[in-house]
Amino acid sequence: MKLLQNKGKQLLTITLCVIPIFLSGCWDRSEVNDLALIVGMGLDRTDEGDIELSAQIVNPKAMGGQGSSENSQSGGQPVTVKTGTGKTIFDARSKLQEKVSRRLFEGHNRIVVIGKALAERGIRQHIDFFARFPNPRLRANVFFADGKASEILKIMPNFEQDSAEVARELAELRIGMKVTTKDLLQQLASESGATALPRILVDKSDSGEELRVNGTAVFKHNQLIGQIDDALTRGLLWVTDEIETASVTLQPKDAKDYISFKLLRSSTELIPTIKNGKWKMTITITSEDDVVENETKLDMMDPKIIDKLQKQLNKRIRKRIKMVLDDVQEGMEADVFGFADAFHRKYPKQWKKAEDKWDETFPEIEVAIKSDVKIRRPGRSGGPQGVPQDKEATE
């Protein structure tokens, strides 16, 4: 009996020693040096109607050489861009794979750029891949390129490793909208039927080519229907409560010079009301600013002056928002502001009746804008610098 037990123990020990060999992932073993890490993907439409997939792939030669200048010289560019064409994204990907010696891996993909030609034909059908194929993450930022997406990926920036990182950081700064794949999926499935994507551009200058996030592309029912510029995008960000960094510069009445403010925080509330069958939306914005630059001779410590400046700032914000409403609500008739969801949440019963007519209702909605700006602090200086005490302007 004891012998048997010992034998059992021996067998167990041997088994336990053998098992770890199989624990290393067996069939799905994938070594890092067999993978081609994709950091950015671009989608374009060819003249024949096929999809052209561009992938920004980390260059393994350049990766190893970081730190020592000698190696990075010989390694070349940190990323390369390769393209493949096919009927679907995956089809194009398999064509692309033929040109790449390592297995393509999208797990670290950070951006998806959609070219104009493809966007005009609709984006819904192409975004499915990013939510179905196991590798890509829903976190990737989506951009619209007013031209070819591959051009964006081909830019070799001076500042960061690759253009994908530049684009992601720019989205993170909230210069324009920040839309992840998940957000895009939600927008496409939302009741408003409208989608907005940040627009990314190539900025040519003497110092080379750089990327810029500038403006927004507006889609309605999966169709590209227009683009708005930077100023209007700021207005849109105010409405959707996405504004994070903003500088406002204004010229006080009766003054020649300017004052700049830095936005500290802001929150926007959409308050829908339905009265006597009339749909109305009130946009309430409360924000806090600090004075950061004062060219005028006004005293920034004077509550009266601050009060006037606050009124002027309020007017400025209302104007910004009015501009974007004129353009997008009345011009394009696309609800990228989230009005549909706000109405649905507050008036579920009325919404159900009006749901089908939303496209007609939306441009007719009356919008009231209430802005409440508070200038909290004068900055490091109180009165105007470089002005004798008795020469300070009072009003």
Place this chain on the structure above:
Amino acid sequence: MMERGKISGLQMAILLYPTIIATAILLVPAISGKFAEQDMWLSPIWASLAGFLTVYIALLLHNHYPELTIMQYSGKIIGFIPGKIVGLGLLFYLLHTNGVVLREYGEFVVGNFLPSTPIIVITGSMAFVCALSVRGGLEVMARSAQIFIPVFMTLFLVIILLLFPELRPANIFPVMDDGITPSIKGAIVPSQWFTEFFLIIFMLPYLRTKEKRMTWGMLSVVAVMITLVITNLFSLLLFGDITSKFTYPVMSAARYIDVADFLQHVESIVMAIWVVGVFIKVSVFYYAIVIGTAQWLHLSDYRPIVFPIGLLLIIFSTWVAASLQELSHFLSTVWPFYALVFQLVLPVLLLLVAMMRKKAAENDN
């Protein structure tokens, strides 16, 4: 007596919790979301009523025959031959369901992590580990669950905490847009996860103390309900309307985590939760099948049949469905009724007959 180990009430609760939650955590958000939309977080609350009922019925039955399991007392209640037939049906149900669970596990691992590994390797290795723990007996299983469950819960909380910055509370509104009906519809399939508390029947005879059985059973149901409400709520607040479009919403949510640009790619945590949970779930079902079969055949020991049944289990996991689509269709159409019959209707009927017999016996006296 076949089972020499004894477990405490707390251990029973700890064994039951992952038995329900392990598969529910990944599949329920999508199923509830399909029917209940933004009310999906309410569904587990309605569904848990089935859990409370099941535990209550199981305890009442147990009070009639405190030393026996359902395989033994079903014969005493409705006669030898009918009892054997019911027992066989129950064994088949348990084996089939455990095959489904094992397959779900395999499908998840293959679909998300190891696409080119044959599924039989994954289900086979899990079945082997479970067989070892079942051979160890109830006490061994309970103790391993006691070690794993704190890990399970910690990992779950980590995921929840990391998701916090991404949530949009507005997604919850309007609450009960179409009244209470959608959330109840969303509760129908999950309620069958709760009736799996029926497995308590196989543990009750081996409890060390007879006190507080009800409390621990009910506490376990409450814990499962809270976990599912949190899971559904987080899926909803993160994904909103598109929750039901994902095969595994929790998995997609974990992949979305990105804290300060460096804490990312944490989906292996979900994998860890899944493996630990499924290990206990399959073991508990497996144990019920093995001990049930041994009692059905009047064997003196259950250990010799552990491995043969493991082989059957793997075969069932392969045959139960051709694809994940079929499996999912089965789970949301046939299985709720199938499970309801064996896990709730059958115990209720047995209880009614047992009560009538008792009354008749009293009247005779």
